[in-house]
Amino acid sequence: MKTANILVIGGGIIGVSLAYGLAERGEQVTVLDYGKGVNNASRGNFGLVWVQSKGLGMRRYAEWTMEAAQLWQRFSEDLSEKTGIAIDYKKQGGFEVCLGETEWSQRKVVLEQLRTESSTGTYDCHMLDHQAVQDLIPEMRLGEAVFGASFSPHDGHLNPLALLTALMASLKKAGVTHYLDQQVESVSYRNDCFEIKTAGENFSAKKVVLACGLGIKVLAQQVGLEIPIRPQRGQILVTERAKPLLPYPFVTLRQTQEGSFLIGSSHEDVGLDTGTTLSQMRNLAGHAVQIFPELARLQLLRCWGALRILTPDTKPLYVESDTCPGAFVVTSHSGITLAPLHANILSKWILEGVTPEGFEQFHPKRFDA
Structure with a gap:
């Protein structure tokens, strides 16, 4: 059986941000990722660091988002210094x-x-x-x-694939053990320790963090937590490259460092279907052309669909199990925007039990009838 002080289940942006922060604090961390690497984990992300509109009806989330945005420049610079990987973070509004x-x-x-x-x-x-x-x-x-x-003026954008690559490179440098293609089948708790079973390995850990998207729901029940989450599909279009024209990101449209325009994104309740549809592609392209008519001259090169993970109110959910202390759940559809706080404040919460001010607003009890 393999052992770790803290085991993070999930190798997407949220999982590796948490592992990065924990490793920065000198903790022994293992990451279990059921996926085929960075392309799948970030392929559906639009790459926005976004503040406006977030937090309506939950003041702490509005503040939380602003706090994250204010940390992003330093977070970006630290990652680039550690790994030599530029994530193309721009904050012009x-x-x-x-x-x-x-x-x-x-x-x-x-x-x-x-x-x-x-x-x-x-x-x-x-x-x-x-x-x-x-x-x-x-x-x-x-x-x-x-x-x-x-x-x-607080909004920005970046290359999400480069971000995930930089985080993973930093984990490797810090000695974090990262297992790919390890689907967790069960999590059990006894004698103040967690046993995690996958199809091919058994692991034990003092603490476990569930940051595995839709996989959270079943595993959370095994540590005494009910986590209400659902998938929502978003489709994104990518154009051919053009000269730099658009210095600012729009919430549904941005130009990448390489010159392509990303056009998005739909909000579809279609279960686990990650496909694309001609009708949504027409809607997205039509909306983009209404904003900037000259985009009609660019060729569309590819499109994709991917799943957002949403709570009932679309806001983050953070909780430690009462019945299995040391088991944590972290989920949010704003994984990129909140990455600096996940790496910093949440890693301290997980390690030291230091609860941030207003954190109770992110507890799943807010959904109790």
Whole structure:
């Protein structure tokens, strides 16, 4: 039987961010990843570090997201220094576009609610009219349907595959043991220790962290936790490369460092189906062309579908089991945005039991009827 102080189940962005933070604190960590490497783990991610709109109805999540965004520059630089891998993180601000006056009015209401809910009565996100947006993006003509947009200076974007590669390279340098293609079948707890069984190996650990997406639900029940999560499919389109035109990311559209435009993303309740559909591809492309008509001249090279992991209110869920202390669940559909906090604050929570202020808001008891 293989042993570890802390065993992280899940090798996606959340799992490796946690393992990175734990290793930085000098802890012996093992990661079990049921996947075929970095391509699968990050293939469905749009690569946004996003603040605006998050946290409506849960002030702590709005604050949590802002705290993460403020740490991202240093987090990016540290990873690049450790690994030599550039993750192309850019923080110039970002837009959520409004097609028509109705969307504009609805968006304004959301921002006012976030402002009202904040502890300071402020929310650093502003409404811009069509011309103000156009002035910031002189290289691309906005479509006539664009009434305006909200703009947050705290939003940014990056290369999600490079991020995951850098995190994994850092884990290797820190001596973290990383097992690929290890599907966990069971987790049991006795004598203050966890036994984790996969198809080919047995592991024991003092603490276990479930960060394995949809796999969390069944494993969490084995450590006394009920975790309500569901999949939601998102489809993304990729264009051919073009010269640099769009310096700012939009929530549904961004230009990569290499020049391709990523266009997304759908929100489909289709179970575990990760396929693509012609109807959604048309919808996504049509919406993008309404924002920037000249995108119609670019060829679409590929598309994909992948699954988001959502709680009922779409906000993060963090909890330690009462009946099996030392078993933790971490899940969020904002794994990239929150990565610096997962590596920093959550690693301290897992190691030392230091509960961050307002953390009870992320407990699954909020879903109890």
